[in-house]
Amino acid sequence: MKKLSVVLISIFLAGCATTEKADVNVVALKGPTAMGMVNFMDRVDQNEQFDNNYNFNIVSSVDEATTMLVKDEADIVALPANLGSVLYNNTNGEITATAINTLGVLYILENGNSINTIEDLKGKTIVSSGKGATPEMTLRYILEENGIDPDKDINIEWKSEHAEVLAHLIANENTIAMMPEPFVTTALQKDENITRALDLTKEWDKIQADNPEKSSLITGILVARNDFIENNPQALDEFLTNYEQSVNFVNSDTEASAKLVSDYNIVPFETAIDAIPNCNITFNRRSST
Missing domain, CATH: 3.40.190.10 (Periplasmic binding protein-like II)
Structure with missing residues (x-):
């Protein structure tokens, strides 16, 4: 019995040792969507330990972001809300909206x-x-x-x-x-x-105000490829959890966030510190089912 227990423990430890981190490729547009991620990006760059490997790419054009998504060069992409629906149709439903990240700007x-x-x-x-x-x-x-x-x-x-x-x-x-x-x-x-x-x-x-079915002005959403969601549910969950923490940090500490926004060459510090409070950066997680 003792020998069997040792064997089982060895198998368990071997399984833990061979668990590989997922590579998560994230793309955000230069603007409010990328601003909301800066705390998360900084934590990654400071070598904070996560269960997965995160690679962030900040781009200037929507076309560049969508091309990376379609070519499977990106797993998660922050996009204008209307473009998300267009891509959903163009990819035959191969992407899913995972969060709302920007309201009216x-x-x-x-x-x-x-x-x-x-x-x-x-x-x-x-x-x-x-x-x-x-x-x-x-x-x-x-x-x-x-x-x-x-x-x-x-x-x-x-x-x-x-x-x-x-x-x-x-x-x-x-x-x-x-x-x-x-x-x-x-x-x-x-x-x-x-x-x-x-x-x-x-x-x-x-x-x-007088509409019984009120709606909000949504500018930006986060989408992910369905194959990534299916193959890496834990990685997606960890990403969204840390993205939400990043958004909360950005909205609570404007000065520190503006410094990070400047460091990542999104906009200069002087612009960021005045713009962040008016960017309506938010986080509202959506169901992936």
């Missing part, structure tokens, strides 16, 4: 002082990027719910990138623009004549 800015309500946008031109994506869908919904026809009552001048909108806003007086954080903070810091005229998250919430 869109604002109406003005190089002037004529916009105080949504109704003031009627007859105006709005410069923005994000045609066919979350910015356009958000703006159209808010305008329509306020009795403004986005195709007839206003003119939307679409740019290819947020940086292009920022440059146009700074260079032209009396310009109205729709932009997300942290570009909003950058604009306010560069030109004292630019004002934050409307918070579109608050405008969205006003619409929901």
Whole structure:
């Protein structure tokens, strides 16, 4: 009996010794989604011990992030909410949303002082990027719910990138623009004549006040490949647990988080420390079933 016990213990210890860590490849866009991860990334870089190996990649374009996901070069990717549904359809349902990580980050800015309500946008031109994506869908919904026809009552001048909108806003007086954080903070810091005229998250919430089925303005989600979820459920669970801790850290310690955001070259410290409180970084875990 004693010999059998020794053999069983040896088998158990051998099994524990051969357990391999999973490699978890994570991609986030430069902006609020990556900001929420900085504490987690720093802990990994400080060689804190985890049950799995985490590799983070911060990219500047949505196209780069989606390409890495489709090519199986990424296991978990932070994406704009509307793009998640597009990719779900394009991959025949091979991805799953695992968490909501960013709520509303869109604002109406003005190089002037004529916009105080949504109704003031009627007859105006709005410069923005994000045609066919979350910015356009958000703006159209808010305008329509306020009795403004986005195709007839206003003119939307679409740019290819947020940086292009920022440059146009700074260079032209009396310009109205729709932009997300942290570009909003950058604009306010560069030109004292630019004002934050409307918070579109608050405008969205006003619409929901009398709605029996209230909705939230969701900007960013976290998706994972289904094969990764099925093969590495423990790794996904550990990642989400630590990501939530990171989000809580970022929202509770702005200065320390802004330093990390700067260290990871997401945005400069001066921008991050003002932008983080307005980025609506959040964590709401979704069921993977």
